[in-house]
Amino acid sequence: MNRHHHNPNEELNLVIVSHGLASRVFLMKWFKWTVEQFEYLNNLGNCEFRVMELGAGGEYSLAVHHTDEEMLEWGMSPEMIADQKWRANANRGTLNDHCPWYLDAFFDHLADSNDEDVKSNNSYLPLA
Structure with a gap:
């Protein structure tokens, strides 16, 4: 949108006319959905x-305009809908504090441990 040299104080609406698959790809990339969620x-x-x-x-969200029932009909999971609701009310400053649910898919192979387990294995070296 920066290519339009748009004044951020003025409202801007964009309409994207596309095929269903391309629309799903756009939404997947925008909201960082996994391939499984996309399918x-x-x-x-x-x-x-x-x-x-x-x-x-x-934050942009589908939940501002659409209902939970609509999003369920589209194939969105309850977790995806919860994320959309969070985006509808989130402050940009809290975006880093929000741990998106989809990150678990990337780190599920890591074993859960607490600090005591790490210290007892001598793999924890405190910084001086």
Whole structure:
């Protein structure tokens, strides 16, 4: 959107007209959904639309305009819907404090441990 030399104080609406698959790919990349989540989503029907709207905290979300029931019909999981609701009300400053649910998919191979386990294995070296 920066290529439009748009004044951020003025409202800007964009309409993307596309095929269902391309729309799903766009949403997947925007919201960082996994391939598995993407595959569960339904393609858009003829003349069907999705509205990404800027939430109160400055994050775009599908939950601002659409209901939970609509998002379930599209194939979104309850976790995806919860993330959309968070985005609808999130503050940009708390984005780093929010640990997205999808990160677990990347780190599920790491064993859970507490500090005592790490110290007892001598793999923990305190910084001086």
